[in-house]
Amino acid sequence: LAKTTQPISMDSYEGQEVNITCSHNNIATNDYITWYQQFPSQGPRFIIQGYKTKVTNEVASLFIPADRKSSTLSLPRVSLSDTAVYYCLVGDTRYSSASKIIFGSGTRLSIRP
């Protein structure tokens, strides 16, 4: 799986839009980009996945440029409850063995009042 690079931590305030960028220069043609969220004392939780351009769901948006070497997770109007660690994973989600999953260090997002 492609190795990813993301900021170790980010701080923001309630009501702001937060953008977390992930670099994945070695992404392969069949790879998808998947973001997970992990709250303290909980397991990771899937939030969004995309292949190219833009994907939006009720939680977040994912922007992927044409070269797919990076992606940006966008959280609109964050609240205190969005404080969590966010992981960017890259791989062929259809066929990759779980043994090849690389969570990385993630980005620790802290939201302040």
Next chain:
Amino acid sequence: EAGVTQFPSHSVIEKGQTVTLRCDPISGHDNLYWYRRVMGKEIKFLLHFVKESKQDESGMPNNRFLAERTGGTYSTLKVQPAELEDSGVYFCASSLGTGFAEQYFGPGTRLTVT
């Protein structure tokens, strides 16, 4: 629908003792996975069950770890004997399909070996 549950939530044992962690997957999920994050490190895959069969156990660190899934329902992960470096959080996940975006994770068991 109940999510993935794990028991206990926290276990403190002494070096050399045995501990058994349990995972109850979401009902109907044939795929069950174990992961762990040891202190200061990243979440790493341990093994994958499809029903009661071990599909991939390439992440198991050594023979002190034994995972079972009798009957293809819940799974146990036994550590015997436990070492200090086994301390960390052990996560279980389950899914219908094998795509990793489909996995639902449990809350984890925090294991402390003293």
